Amino acid sequence: MSNTMWGGRFASEPAAVMAEINASIDFDRRLYRQDVAASKAHAQMLAKQGIISAEDADQIGHGLDAVLAEIEGGTFEFSRALEDIHMNVESRLKALIGSAAGRLHTARSRNDQVATDFRLYVRDAIDEIESQLVGYQRALAETALAHAGTIMPGFTHLQTAQPVTFGHHLLAYVEMAARDRGRFADARKRLNECPLGSAALAGTSFPIDRAMTARALRFDRPTANSLDAVSDRDFVLETLSAAAIASMHLSRFAEEIVIWTSPLVGFLKLSDAFTTGSSIMPQKRNPDAAELVRAKSGRVIGALGALLIVMKGLPLAYQKDMQEDKEGAMDALSALSLSLAAMTGMVRDMTPDTAKMHAAAGQGFSTATDLADWLVRVLKMPFRDAHHVTGRIVQVADKAGLDLAALPLDALQAVEPRITEAVYQVLSVENSVGSRKSLGGTAPGNVEAQAKLWLDRLGSGRP
Numbered sequence: 001m002s003n004t005m006w007g008g009r010f011a012s013e014p015a016a017v018m019a020e021i022n023a024s025i026d027f028d029r030r031l032y033r034q035d036v037a038a039s040k041a042h043a044q045m046l047a048k049q050g051i052i053s054a055e056d057a058d059q060i061g062h063g064l065d066a067v068l069a070e071i072e073g074g075t076f077e078f079s080r081a082l083e084d085i086h087m088n089v090e091s092r093l094k095a096l097i098g099s100a101a102g103r104l105h106t107a108r109s110r111n112d113q114v115a116t117d118f119r120l121y122v123r124d125a126i127d128e129i130e131s132q133l134v135g136y137q138r139a140l141a142e143t144a145l146a147h148a149g150t151i152m153p154g155f156t157h158l159q160t161a162q163p164v165t166f167g168h169h170l171l172a173y174v175e176m177a178a179r180d181r182g183r184f185a186d187a188r189k190r191l192n193e194c195p196l197g198s199a200a201l202a203g204t205s206f207p208i209d210r211a212m213t214a215r216a217l218r219f220d221r222p223t224a225n226s227l228d229a230v231s232d233r234d235f236v237l238e239t240l241s242a243a244a245i246a247s248m249h250l251s252r253f254a255e256e257i258v259i260w261t262s263p264l265v266g267f268l269k270l271s272d273a274f275t276t277g278s279s280i281m282p283q284k285r286n287p288d289a290a291e292l293v294r295a296k297s298g299r300v301i302g303a304l305g306a307l308l309i310v311m312k313g314l315p316l317a318y319q320k321d322m323q324e325d326k327e328g329a330m331d332a333l334s335a336l337s338l339s340l341a342a343m344t345g346m347v348r349d350m351t352p353d354t355a356k357m358h359a360a361a362g363q364g365f366s367t368a369t370d371l372a373d374w375l376v377r378v379l380k381m382p383f384r385d386a387h388h389v390t391g392r393i394v395q396v397a398d399k400a401g402l403d404l405a406a407l408p409l410d411a412l413q414a415v416e417p418r419i420t421e422a423v424y425q426v427l428s429v430e431n432s433v434g435s436r437k438s439l440g441g442t443a444p445g446n447v448e449a450q451a452k453l454w455l456d457r458l459g460s461g462r463p
Helices: 016-022 025-048 054-073 085-103 110-146 166-191 210-216 226-231 234-261 288-311 320-349 354-361 368-379 383-400 409-415 421-426 429-435 444-460
Strands: 151-156 159-165
Touching: 025 054, 025 085, 025 110, 025 210, 025 320, 054 085, 085 110, 110 166, 110 226, 110 234, 110 320, 110 444, 151 166, 151 354, 151 429, 159 166, 159 354, 159 429, 166 234, 166 444, 234 288, 234 320, 288 320, 368 383, 368 421, 368 429, 383 409, 421 429
Parallel strands: none
Antiparallel strands: 151 159
16 A cells, blocks of 8 residues: 555555655654654644644644644654654544544645755754853863863974963963854745745645744744755755864864873873773873864764755755755764863863873973074074074984973073073973963963963853
8 A cells, every 4th residue: 555645646555665765764863853843833824824624733732732742752653654744644644533634744745844854953953062062162271271281292293392371372262162163053044934835846826834934943034935945955954064064173172182181191091981991001092082072073064064965956946855964963972072071070080190291391492492482583683593592402412311491501602602691481381381471372371371361251152
């Protein structure tokens, strides 16, 4: 027997493999709240416009509430034979209230129905991720404030470059998360148009009020073109793009946590809450949470690429290919949410080894730039000349096995006779960090002020 929800044109059942490939209920059941909400708004609008009776609309509304309660209570039986969440809900609604359920689908199609449901789902996901990003930023900023003066090496090419503070390093990720929030906010703003009422592709001949349903579902406005409304998946792509970039940012930090928690580096320790052991090596403490955050970025980035490939060859309007928009996107947004929770937890859990950080900050001739700057500032050398002189001094120190601050004055003067004892004031990591007072620099006062500024902004709810 063919599907009773759409099968009037069909005389026999689909092949088993057709039923298997066509069904989406295994993943789009997650749209149940959005589907019920959109259906209730649609029924209320139909009644107001006199397209269905108020009595039928009331029955539909009460019936949809009952369906929602069953799903949330775990008693609803989903059927793969009914393909998707829309037909599952409508079929159960018919069983509960009878023929009035058949009026619900007036002036709409599954095409505009799924486009509306999925916009609502993505919007809800963005709101949740926004909240998580704020929590992540707050954890970073609070830790940055506590370590505004904790000195560590800064790196370029993963080689020791110049001393920075741990707080300054953490605030870099606060800035990244702020840009992530901005991208999600932009995506949310653009997706917040309501496709409902676009029907299959051409609109409807019924006198519907699309502005009413848009308002009821907290959209800014209805979509302007019915063809675009049912075939657009830019809102998913843009959200996945924001998610991919955010996930990449988390992965970069996760990679640093993996490196820093290694005994070879030892900058950080994570507690039992965010590490695991080995089945054979009893001494191991593995940063698995960070490693999994690093790995999950591949799933998020992959979902974006997969959907771009699905969409790139589709003519207008709706194509069944678009059913592939949901499973990957839902997985990606869930993976990002889980990664944010894990990273926020690790930031609050991590304990820096400040002594190791400080010791490492002085290695690798990290104050060489301070020496060059001193030559420019005090001896009035052109910077390129100062760079060359400093390079020769580093070579001397390297051969002697000494840091710059431990190099005798006569060794410095053998390269540049005008150097005085005053140069040692800039060769310590403390003085190096303290001197970086330019806007955005790593000086502890800067870091403290910036961390407080961020905590104020995050506390007030401003972006």
